[in-house]
Structure formats: C-alpha cells, structure tokens
Amino acid sequence: MRGDVETCADLSAEQQAAMKKFLVEYELPYVHLVRVGIQAKNEESAISIADQAFTDCTIWDNTPEMPLLYDDYEETGDSGAVLEFKVVGEYQEWPEPEVCVKIIERDAAARRACEHLIAAHECSNSASVREALFQSALEEAHVAMPHLSASTSSSNGTAGxxxxxxxxxxxxxxxxxxxASDHPMRYLVLDADTDGSDSMKVTMENGSIADVIRTSSTVLADHLPEWVTKLVEEVEGQ
Structure with a gap:
C-alpha cells in the first residue's frame, strides 16, 4: 500500500489476475544542450567551426582540438509544475520496451560489470569469491554488449x-x-559527384584512381542494435 493507493503487491494472486494492464505516461519539455571547446580568432569563427562540425557529425568526437564539455538534456519551462499523467493504452501483455529503455539497461549492466571486475581484482583472500565476481562481471558484460555475445556464439559455430x-x-x-549499426563500426562517406568542388584522389579496390569528395569525416555510427534489427524487420516485412 502506497498512501491510499493499493498496489499489486498488496493483492492475492487471484486478485492480481483480474487486474488490467495500462500504459501510463507523463511528459516534460527538455532541450538537448551540447557544449564543446573551440579555439578560434573570434566568436563568429568559433560558431562557424561548431556548425561545420555538427554538419560533419564530428562535434561529439571529443578530440583534444574540440573537447566535448557538456552533453545532456535539461528540463525547460516550470519544473515545479504538477505532472499530468494519462493512460495511452490498455494491453493484455506489456509491449516490448523501446530502444531508449534498453540502452539504459545496458548502461546499468556495464556499470555493474565494472563494479564486479574491480571487486574481483581487489579480492585477495578467496579464490572462489574472486572467480564468482569475474563470472558475474562477464554475465553483466554480455547484457551490456549483446551484439558481442552474438558474435562470440556465432564464431563458435559454423562459418555460415x-x-x-x-x-x-x-x-x-x-x-x-x-x-546507425548493430555492431560498433566506423563509416566514411565519399561522393563521386565532385561537381567542380575540391576533390581528392583515392585508389579503388581494382586499382583504378577516382576523384571523390569526402562528405563527412570518419566517425562512429550510432550503436543501436535493437533499433537496427527492428527497423530491418519492419522494412523487409513491407
């Protein structure tokens, strides 16, 4: 019982079976605030450099030349306003959590893996406890990086x-x-339609030389394995 609200934990199994499943939400206005360090001659030049870095998707690379100093979501408006909750659906079974929730779960598992690994390293009085901590760290690591778990499993099987x-x-x-990708990877985009712009020469796989424009720097793709899998299934199913 929470205040005057009766929760499922307060009910018998028979009473719980009669309960309905509702999806309840609330929303708050947020802004995505990013701050990077930029060395420039003046403010206009600094803004221009930041704008180009955003266009090239390199503003989050956190390099010594452009350190990422802040990247978070901040609530806007009256944070003291009373929250408004509303029911947005009724379900027989809970829907699959969205990618954003799975990312939170993986981040939490990664932290637990680190905690267990440090504890195992500092445990010197019991080999069995240390081994158990290492095993727990490995299990949490698999939760945090499921794509690597899949790769490991497949490498132990057949090549196909x-x-x-x-x-x-x-x-x-x-x-x-x-x-976005389902495995950690970098990407480099080259445009063969030079259209008179500054271009560079690159060697193709067959040894020929081609003029191209690099439209973005070599950067990491967003690692969203669940979303990529879901999107591919959705697209190929149509």
Missing part, C-alpha cells in the same frame, strides 16, 4: 552461422545525415 553486420544510412537531399 556468423551474424551479418548491418548499418542503416539516413540520407536527406542526397547527403548522409547519420548512420
């Missing part, structure tokens, strides 16, 4: 059972805006 990495490229106006 290996997981095929997938990357999703999002384009607007013929320009790659961002990429």
């Amino acid at each position: 059972s290996e997981v095929m990495p997938t990357v999703v490229a999002w384009l607007e106006g013929g320009v790659v805006q961002w990429m």
